[in-house]
Amino acid sequence: MAGNEISIEPIGSKKDRARFVDLGRAFAAREPHSVPQLRSEQLELVDPDRNPFFGHASHQFFIATRDGKDVGRISAHIDHLALELPPEQGMGPGTGMFGYFDAEDEEVAKALLAAAEEWLRGQGMTHVLGPISMSIWEEPGLLVKGQDHPPTIMMGHHPAHYQGWIEGAGYEPAKTLLTYDLDIQKGFPPLIQRIVQSGERNARINVRHVDLKRWDEEVAVVLGILNDAWSSNWGFVPFTPEEIAYAGKKLKPLIHRRLNMIAEVDGRPVAFMLTFPDVNGVLKKIDGKMFPFGWISLLKWMRKPAGTIMRVPLMGVLKELHNSRLASQLAFMMIENIRQNAVEWLGSTRGEIGWILDDNQGMNAIADAIESKVNREYIIYRRQL
Template sequence: MTDAEIVIEPVDGKTKAGRAAFVDVGRRFADETPNSVPQLRSEQLELLDPGRNPLFEHAEAELFIARRGGKPVGRIAACIDRIMLEMRPEQGFGPGTGIFGYFDAEDRPAAEALLAAAEDWLRTRGMTRVLGPISLSMWEEPGLLVAGHDHAPTVLMGHHPARYQGYIEGAGYEVAKRLFTYELDVSEDFPPLVRRIVQSGRRNPRIRIRPVDHANYTQDVRTVLHILNDAWSNNWGFVPFTEREIEYGAKKLKPLVREELTRIAELDGKPVAFMLALPDVNEPLARIGGKLFPFGWITMLRWLRKPRARTARVPLMGVLKEFHNSRLASQLAFMMISDIREDTTRVNGTTRGEIGWILDDNQGMIAIADTIESTINREYAIYSKAL
């Protein structure tokens, strides 16, 4: 086969048929990738629906499918997010920066053709730089898996064939940022140093650590996201949530946000930090093959009522900026993760924790991960290329 035999077809993402064709190509690749976990098709379709996902209130995207002899051999999405364009360049995005995501390719010629199509689409709209893969938000599945292919991903983490790294780097892309996830055995208590720090905090009458209150769920979610927007505001890759995205995210995550897996830290009655852990919904999804019908919905319903999960993932935590680089910040982090460890092992039978993603230069979080004796288990790369 030659490059000339590959045809790149734009897909109308505003139609159900277009979104379905694009999603189904990705699902075929996921089925063929060892250790990949099939996600719910309905959820994947919703993320691409401009009428349902508030991302598209400030972003536009073009979907492409590569075909050879009529057969789909890959897909890619190109996206311009107006909020990303407004960010400071030192935070990764900024004026002229577009992204690509949802990248799958059967071979190198297909990959090259797809990347070229995404680049051309961005270039014609005035973009001078492209980052990716980001599908299609930093809060969804950022980065390409470059280490850790030998085990399944946890909830909201991507999983890609090892060959994709060569395809992207071979097309002239360079690593802009690396993201790590860390794993640890939570069936055992933390090291003595961490236990002493936690006990000291528990004796401090100014500190209160509490779970998210489902009776005041909406208010607590807003509290968490207020802290997140402040705590992460200087981080590489940070993109603030809009009000509509807060409402949407709160609704989508509600079935997974559980009291034993969340904590808000208060100082003198003021919320100053939070930690959110999620039971690994990929465990039941793997059992049902990502299909609710005919009987998968029964498994999922039972699991959501009582999510017995071997693994819990901490995707988000934050401390208000005014406390960054202070002893209090790390103390609150250790107190929250210790409380969550105790509760999820007791309630959910959890034995394994995963923390991340964590930026490769986030020394504070890396120090916390090291102190609780966790180790890197997966590495993702976000690539950059001038257009």
Template sequence: MTPLTQKVLLAAERRTPELAAEIEIVPVAGKSDLNAFIDCAYRLNANDPNWVPPLRADMVELLTPGKNPFHDHARMQLFLAKRGGAVVGRISAHYDELALAQPPEQGMGPGTGNWGLMEATDDAVMAALIARAEQWLREEGMTRVLAPISLSVWEEPGLLVKGHDHPPMLLMGHHNAAYEGWVEAQGYAVAKRLYTYDLHNVRDGFPELVNRIVASGERSSKIKVRPVDTSRFAEEADIILDILNSAWSKNWGFVPFTEREKAYGGKKLKPLIQSGANMIAEVDGKPAAFMLAWPDINLKLKDFDGKLFPFNWAKLLWWLRKPDAVNWRVPLMGVVPEYQNSRLASQLAFMMIEYIRRYAVAEHGAQRAEVGWILEDNQGMVAIADAIESKINREYRIYQKDL
């Protein structure tokens, strides 16, 4: 067995003749292989009504060093699974130097590698792909796997195990329900559960207790909650990402953003930023917290089949001018460390989400929202989600295994 290929012979008595063929795992090398890697997801999910095809150009950018600054501090190898010459699966194996430098008690740390972006036609293909990803990680000196993470914890972490009956929102994964059993059969145990929370009807507002907390904050001369000023977008993005890096620094799975990643992320997300749906909270004139909300662009992308040209780009640009978005996602919020675990932190959170709700309903006809992901043991955020009477609608699992 070479370090770059692996062949798995399936037992004929347990498989149909087609599935009893040899599985070959080969490394992605060159543009043709990369296109096959990307195309694999479209083919294997074509019959899933709730899968949202990502833009192919975005996938190329994600996976290309020099375009995606994640690769400045990470190493990655992509693999294809082939049976009878046809592509039947894919997986990425990668590790992040910044993640290796994090404290082990926060989930990452020395020796921790990842795999992700996995797709497979059946359990044998999945087993062969995972085995090859593990082999590559061992060869790179990794001693432990956290997976799936595609490609970083800031993108699409975790395997969807609950919520297959509705489409995901932006930057949330969607997977074949069978993958849960196929992954766990390879000796993986749950490391963390990530939840998203559904606010089924945002038009009616929040419970009276939340309204009283918001009103109290509005009377305070210390607190100012304001929308992001899009005319100063770069400066505002720096404020938000600086708060994020400090607010999340003790969270499980945290990996800091580099300066290049800050600029890159701001540029990618700028078209989605509606000023009134993204808030910065100030205390005594200093930035203390932020909350972001994005219109559910996935509903628009669903019929594009991953392609912007020749006409879809115009449709998307027109929609982004003023999204008629009934669904919104609140993906991130953060409070500076000095106010965390305090009543003020909760008050700022309630004020920001109420202001976002008012704006999204009045300006865009919002009907529902999704908050998350939220770590299962993030007691502060879980308490806020409970207080606004949201319910868990999706569960993702990040698994771990020693190599």
């Protein structure tokens, strides 16, 4: 019937971006374990005037309608920094991306994917990766394992049937990303404790908390190490100076000095570990709404997030130390220090590490050594255009 035809509408105005965000929020609200995020934050992420990602990216947002009703959304985008990377790192010349994927049914899903592919093809792209919403540093991958529990901070959450719809449209897995769940109340195995104790006796090593009084400098140190440490990883796109400043401003409210570490060797910063208390717990209680009274609960929680799950989203060691005993030792020392502080100061019981590439042998070995278990899997898909 003509009345059931799907229409795909490219959008770009401020009003339509709000419609795009609200449509995603409506889809998320259907999922039993989804956590409502702050609408203001979601609007900022898709605003080219406010998110520095758009300083090196081209994009087009689409909304699908049927019978006058919005029934799906998708982004098509090109990260021009990703085009400069070696193809063996997963991106490189000709790489387009899709993200912010939501659909009412499989017919809508295929129409949205086709629209994103057509736009990318018109921009000269030869293959597409997704979902990546929108920077690789924001929400990469489709959740394919772990829908039975809520996501932690900065982790995507998707219904199980999206996997079949994307694969049914001709997409194949390009990379799997893992997160690990960890009981932080119990100490680590004796071998790990000995490695930590050995490091503590080494006068060359200094594992310290971040200095919030010098926050801008510390952010530059951390992301400088990150840009070096991850530079050979699949999917890596370097942070620009503008993104470093933006990330520092956005992350500062979540930073507690006892939970974030920088490791120095001979006085030189060579490794870091960032740990964020899981704000999703309080966001669920206030239904993602700051007003009228949600901001009170959020402010109180931010001062001391007692009992909260701890997520380690980022850690890194300078590339020159990769595959060395020292790299593992520094990682274990930072993890143990943060674990003790989270338990003793906040009464936390669980931690989550990730995401981690499924073929990152060093990080997966560390996760196994501290007896953590995979609790979520995300897939980034690929298709030739």
